[in-house]
Amino acid sequence: MLVRCMAHSINLSAQAMIKTHSKAQHYSVHDTDDTIEIDSSDVVGKVRGTAVKVKSSSPRKELFFRIQHALDATKLPLMTILDMKVQWSSTFNMMFRSYMLREAIDIFILKLISTETSAFKKSKLKQLRMNDSDWESLSEFASLLEFADDAQQAFSSDQYPSLYLAIPALETLHARWSECRDDMVYAAYKPALTASLDVVQKYYDKTANNDxxxxxxxxxxxxxxxxxxxxxxxxxxxxxxxxxxxxxxxxxxxxxxxxxxxxxxxxxxxxxxxxxxxxxxxxxxxxxxxxxxxxxxxxxxxxxxxxxxxxxxxxxxxxxxxxxxxxxxxxxxxxxxxxxxAIMASSVSSERCFSSGGLVITKLRNRLRGDITEALQVIKSTLRDEVQFKEAGPSLAMETEIEEEVEVEESLMANVRTGLKEAQDWTIELNNDCFDKEVV
Incomplete structure (x- = not known):
């Protein structure tokens, strides 16, 4: 029976939503300012470009931390997140973190604009400015992706069975996105929601091949x-x-x-x-x-x-x-x-198994045989995940020790019985001697 990785299905549906709604390119922190093109109407592209600016140099990172400290000295400064093309959840985390730090980001962009001397670069930086409407749009889009994140987290575990959560998670995700698609509040996201729902429907139907x-x-x-x-x-x-x-x-x-x-x-x-x-x-x-x-x-x-x-x-x-x-x-x-x-809903457990194996087979233990490595992995998983349901029985060494203790105890009891018998014999002899003396 083929059980598809449900996390992969969620990834494809979320990617369909992101790509349909945002056409912004992905950038690296090493990209120069003049190579980054930002659409002023694409809020995802704006926060992505801002993340590149913050991470592009140590002085800019320090500036961003100082701004956060000035806003609230009691909180630990956080860094912006730059997403990756192959991980939709990184885009969600980037949007969520940017919305959390929106006040610091606004000040950061204004400071970069005020200190920039090049008119061309200054115009590029102005494209990154976010108004209240932009932040609201970012929050709405992130809330749609949060439904996918909830579904993915439901069955992304390697410590307990999670396949029973797969169908309820897909049905819940399909229902929530369908409600949002029909809601006028999310009218701007209707094409993106339609694309993602088509993917959910496709992989939901594929589960019909497996009982x-x-x-x-x-x-x-x-x-x-x-x-x-x-x-x-x-x-x-x-x-x-x-x-x-x-x-x-x-x-x-x-x-x-x-x-x-x-x-x-x-x-x-x-x-x-x-x-x-x-x-x-x-x-x-x-x-x-x-x-x-x-x-x-x-x-x-x-x-x-x-x-x-x-x-x-x-x-x-x-x-x-x-x-x-x-x-x-x-x-x-x-x-x-x-x-x-034993059937898992995603390949998370397999991926973590490979990672765990890498911790066992280090450079100093690179000659471990396959059966030894397998046994070590099983033992580690059993101990850490508490798979044992009853206490282990006594070992051979413990059984030998118990037998020796029993033998010693029996030997002592035998000596005690022998001593009591000898004492009783002496008492009888003394009593007989006493009677003999009286007769004389």
Whole structure:
């Protein structure tokens, strides 16, 4: 099964919005003043050009810090952020930071203009000036990108399963951007919103080729089927139930070596109908599975599904929850959870794994074999991410030590028993001697 990186999908949709709304070029801090062309109506280009000016030299950085200190000496001065072409989030962070420092930026540009002697360069600097309307436009555009940032942060984790958040995050992002597109307040951003929504729709439809998304949402004990009940209509909810039941019957058959159930429809076709219908897409009617319920699997199935949402402690991960409740729910649910919860929603965990491997295989340890490196990575992940669910059992050395202590204790008890017996014998002999003396 192919599970696409959801962070990549968010990146493409956000990039579509940025490129449609802003045509400003990307610059380097090494670009000279005369090579930077700024459109006075493009607020993204203005803050990008300002970031280049601030970072272009040490005196300008110092000037920018002094301005911030003069405005508020209690706050730590911050530097502007220059975005990169391949990272949409850097553009969002650049806009957000610039809006935070807007007062200092206005003063900084005015000082550069006042000290510039070249008329040509002075005219270039004047193009960077931002009025109140420009700052308001920047704030509005940043708020639209913030929806994408919220969606990306929802499943960008390598410490706990996050695939169950993928579909809700995409649906929420699609709904928010759709509302903004129809709102007159964001009329200037309608083309950009339309372009980004098309990308979201495209990759949302691609998730229909994989059933893992629905399975992951089901395996979240805090919600189970509640998301579908609250956000999807009755027909789609029925389809989800049928999909899940067919899955469970397959696992039950494999675990218990039963006779296979009757053939059912392809999961990909079923899931395709779910997602296409959810976002308003029409599709051909697909008949439901005709497989009749089997009491043998229903009992195990109902142990989890028919029970309402079960929330553990606030800091408990889904993996930990399943480890604790695996004995109660049985082997079928446990095996299914093991297969599904390992699927991540993004490639963040893989990228961090490579970075972590680089910290293990240093120049001083460049001859480590692959199996040793793998074992070290597993141990490090187990300890740092608290994957262990129970205390480790006694080691061989500890067992040997315990056996030696038992032997010593038994030896001492044997000596005590021997001593008590000898003392008792002496008492009997003394008593006999006493009786002999009286007879005499």
């Amino acid at each position: 893992a998304y629905i399975y992951a949402m089901l395996l979240n004990p805090a919600s189970k089927l509640s998301y579908f009940k609250e956000n999807w209509d009755v027909e789609l909810l029925s389809d989800v139930r049928s999909l899940v039941e067919n899955m469970f019957k397959d696992y039950y058959t494999k675990v218990n070596n039963k006779t296979p159930s009757m053939p059912k429809m392809k999961m990909s076709q079923k899931t395709g109908r779910l997602f296409e219908s959810k976002l308003g897409r029409s599709s051909s009617s697909i008949s439901a599975s005709s497989t009749q319920p089997i009491e043998a699997w229903c009992a195990d199935y109902d142990k989890y599904v028919t029970v309402g949402p079960e929330e553990g402690p606030k800091d408990m991960s889904i993996v930990t929850w399943w480890a604790i409740h695996s004995q109660r729910l049985g082997p079928v649910w446990t095996i299914f959870a093991l297969d599904s919860l």
